[in-house]
Amino acid sequence: MHRVLGDRRAIALLLGPALLVYSLIMLVPMVWSLGYSFTQGNTIEGFTGNGLANFSRLLDDPAVHDALWFTLKYAAVVTTGQVVAGYLLALLYVFFLKRASALIRTLVFFPVVLPTVAVGLLFQKLFQVAPQTGPVNSLLNAVGIESVDFFGSAGSAFWVLIGMDIWRSMGFYAVLLFAGLVDIPDEVLESARLDGATGLRLVRHIVLPLSLPVLMSSLIFSINGTLKVFDSIVALTNGGPGTGTTPLTLYMFQTSFTYSDYGYGSTIALLLTVVCLLVSLVVYRVSRRDLTEG
Amino acid sequence: MITDTSRARRTRAAGLSAGAVATVLLVSACGGTGGGSGATPKDFSYLSVTENTTVKSALTTLSKDTCKPADDALPLKVETVPQASLDQKLQLLAGQDALPVQFAAGNAPALTQQLATSGKVADLEAKLKELGVLDQLEPAAVSTIKALYGGKLEVLPYEYNIEGIFYNEKVFAENGLKVPGTWDELVAAAAKLESEGVQPFSASGQQGWPLTRLISGYLYRSLGPDALQKVADGKAKLTDPEYVKAAEEVAALGKKGYFGKGVGSIDYDTAMNEFLAGKAAMFYMGSWALANISDAEQNKVGAENIGFMPFPAVTGGKGSADQYPSNVGLGITLSAKSFDKKTGDWVSCIAKNYGSTALKDHGSISGFKVNTEVKDANEVTTQVRDTISSSKENVLWFEALFGTKATTVSQTNAASLAGGSMSPEQFMQTVQDALAAQ
Numbered sequence A: 001m002h003r004v005l006g007d008r009r010a011i012a013l014l015l016g017p018a019l020l021v022y023s024l025i026m027l028v029p030m031v032w033s034l035g036y037s038f039t040q041g042n043t044i045e046g047f048t049g050n051g052l053a054n055f056s057r058l059l060d061d062p063a064v065h066d067a068l069w070f071t072l073k074y075a076a077v078v079t080t081g082q083v084v085a086g087y088l089l090a091l092l093y094v095f096f097l098k099r100a101s102a103l104i105r106t107l108v109f110f111p112v113v114l115p116t117v118a119v120g121l122l123f124q125k126l127f128q129v130a131p132q133t134g135p136v137n138s139l140l141n142a143v144g145i146e147s148v149d150f151f152g153s154a155g156s157a158f159w160v161l162i163g164m165d166i167w168r169s170m171g172f173y174a175v176l177l178f179a180g181l182v183d184i185p186d187e188v189l190e191s192a193r194l195d196g197a198t199g200l201r202l203v204r205h206i207v208l209p210l211s212l213p214v215l216m217s218s219l220i221f222s223i224n225g226t227l228k229v230f231d232s233i234v235a236l237t238n239g240g241p242g243t244g245t246t247p248l249t250l251y252m253f254q255t256s257f258t259y260s261d262y263g264y265g266s267t268i269a270l271l272l273t274v275v276c277l278l279v280s281l282v283v284y285r286v287s288r289r290d291l292t293e294g
Numbered sequence B: 001m002i003t004d005t006s007r008a009r010r011t012r013a014a015g016l017s018a019g020a021v022a023t024v025l026l027v028s029a030c031g032g033t034g035g036g037s038g039a040t041p042k043d044f045s046y047l048s049v050t051e052n053t054t055v056k057s058a059l060t061t062l063s064k065d066t067c068k069p070a071d072d073a074l075p076l077k078v079e080t081v082p083q084a085s086l087d088q089k090l091q092l093l094a095g096q097d098a099l100p101v102q103f104a105a106g107n108a109p110a111l112t113q114q115l116a117t118s119g120k121v122a123d124l125e126a127k128l129k130e131l132g133v134l135d136q137l138e139p140a141a142v143s144t145i146k147a148l149y150g151g152k153l154e155v156l157p158y159e160y161n162i163e164g165i166f167y168n169e170k171v172f173a174e175n176g177l178k179v180p181g182t183w184d185e186l187v188a189a190a191a192k193l194e195s196e197g198v199q200p201f202s203a204s205g206q207q208g209w210p211l212t213r214l215i216s217g218y219l220y221r222s223l224g225p226d227a228l229q230k231v232a233d234g235k236a237k238l239t240d241p242e243y244v245k246a247a248e249e250v251a252a253l254g255k256k257g258y259f260g261k262g263v264g265s266i267d268y269d270t271a272m273n274e275f276l277a278g279k280a281a282m283f284y285m286g287s288w289a290l291a292n293i294s295d296a297e298q299n300k301v302g303a304e305n306i307g308f309m310p311f312p313a314v315t316g317g318k319g320s321a322d323q324y325p326s327n328v329g330l331g332i333t334l335s336a337k338s339f340d341k342k343t344g345d346w347v348s349c350i351a352k353n354y355g356s357t358a359l360k361d362h363g364s365i366s367g368f369k370v371n372t373e374v375k376d377a378n379e380v381t382t383q384v385r386d387t388i389s390s391s392k393e394n395v396l397w398f399e400a401l402f403g404t405k406a407t408t409v410s411q412t413n414a415a416s417l418a419g420g421s422m423s424p425e426q427f428m429q430t431v432q433d434a435l436a437a438q
Helices: A001-004 A008-036 A053-060 A060-112 A116-127 A135-142 A154-182 A186-194 A199-210 A213-227 A231-236 A246-259 A262-293 B001-030 B054-064 B068-073 B083-095 B107-117 B125-132 B139-148 B169-175 B183-195 B209-223 B227-232 B241-255 B268-276 B287-293 B341-362 B379-390 B406-421 B424-438
Strands: A038-040 A048-050 B044-049 B076-079 B102-104 B161-168 B198-202 B280-286 B306-309 B324-329 B332-334
Touching: A001 A186, A008 A262, A038 A060, A048 B044, A053 A262, A060 A154, A060 A213, A060 A246, A060 A262, A060 B083, A116 A135, A116 A154, A116 A231, A116 B287, A154 A213, A154 A231, A186 A199, A199 A213, A246 A262, A246 B083, B044 B054, B044 B332, B054 B068, B054 B076, B054 B341, B068 B341, B076 B083, B083 B102, B083 B107, B107 B406, B125 B332, B139 B324, B161 B169, B161 B287, B161 B379, B169 B280, B169 B306, B183 B198, B183 B241, B209 B227, B209 B241, B209 B280, B209 B324, B209 B406, B241 B424, B268 B280, B268 B287, B280 B287, B287 B379, B306 B379, B406 B424
Parallel strands: B044 B076, B044 B102, B198 B280
Antiparallel strands: A038 A048, B102 B332, B161 B280, B161 B306, B161 B324
16 A cells, blocks of 8 residues: 555546646636736626736725625624534523523524525515515514514615525534534533533633534634625525625626626636635634743 | 656556547537527527517517518527626627527617627628518607617617506596696696605606616706717716706606606606506606507506696706607617518518507507508507607607616616716716716
């Protein structure tokens, strides 16, 4: 075995096909897209080079600023929500429900399995005001509050979106973090208890530090997912009202495929890639430092 | 040693061939062509939008009836996509050179013109002349098409529409209302209806255009028929006070709740149903709605209780109420590449028979001549047909001369304007910015 893996040709043969496929479907389009960001045009008209014009437009475009701000705001809130809710659920499973948690885990995980579009439609109906009054508004009416047009203003639409995405994904993070929590050796917990650490103190000083690696992985996982959010927003609000809930991804999609400006669309894609990279680096750095100190 | 070398050689060969196989697989997967795109099409493929059912079913009727010989030679094959995804689909198909034989050519004339400039669209004027059926098109429809598409006949007039306000005559009579002749009378009528507990207007904020049509309607009446041409030519801006005024008027209707609750969540069908179920008194729409109005299944109010009025005049304005906004519906065109003799047979059969079939079966008015006299299904259809044949001057709609981006921006923000979360100045500024950026 060692002889085979020591042979460069064997390595090339084993890696070659996968690397080739990966390059063709991932790296080539990425470089290609980078190239497009120096052009103007679309598949119908053809492409012409326009130097750095797209980049200077990116800096001045208020729609990009709004979309970037929305993306960051959304990512921060949803990531926090997903990981915190997931962690609380995981603590509930391990320390409170213990072996009886299987049913609850399944129920909480269930929304993860549902198609995003179905969840989007479900929430649209839940919060709708017209043509029929939805359940949430009916409930508000029952306690004497006027109906609210949740999708009529960017502020309320944002919170419905946040609620939907946290509900949809917390089960997934709960299971992920649950796996991290059950890995904490019982002896450690036992000795901490003997030393008098219970409840919050146990979580704060023993459980949290020991589950930090998996917590950090969840965080990186979550932030990258939320920065690239697309389907749930398209299904729920389609970026509306106006452009009130339009993230970078949707603006990129519209620019390229609806306004047929592939060059500028690629430039927005590049911005998104850079943002993802920076955020991942920051989270990675922070987590490494914490681990060495802990 | 010898064994090792030969093994290495074998390994290298295997690696190379694996790479080659992978490349071939990928290349062949990427290089596929779409159906019906070849120089000799296998079927009369037709791509349209899900929302438009009239053209699709009238063509299907023709394929089984008058155009059966053409259908036998080249069978009709209909594919639909939601209207909101049409432009993307066309971009992709055009990029792969895989456009169907006949297709809805985009939500904005700008995209159709792009396709035409790059040679994807057949020169219909020449083709129809060649087939000897150019005279089957109504001159009014041809001139509307030319006004929209830079002086060229780039689409077929499967519809010829004028727009105005359909109203529930019964509700108007019950509330002692007369047909409003001016904008102020319209607003007063709406106020009266609202106070009687009747929703004055039904409109789809999700589509957006039924709301922006009110802005352009007001602009044409107050500033005259060239109001939006001036904006397109850069001689005026949407942010000029006289333009913002129109947005203010429409926002005021929304603020008073005349469009009902949650106008942004109302889609096209819901707006139509609200009106046809008698829940709203007025409905700004094009004459294509006659198809729904004539359908007793959908129209619970009864076609005899529905009237049509022009967009009212604005007191002291430069325009007049007899300048109707007109259009040819969703532009439907033919691919240049696949226009052969069999396609030509289909097109000449359509040109000769579509007008009567659409009117008879769907109550829908097209820009093709009606060669077999059809008795109108109801009074409102007659009223609209008479209006069309007597109208002297036509105007376009709010986004007609805008590019794709400004069109989308205008239509997606319209509900915010009517819902009050965007001020009239902000709305006009946003659209003007999008116009400037294109």
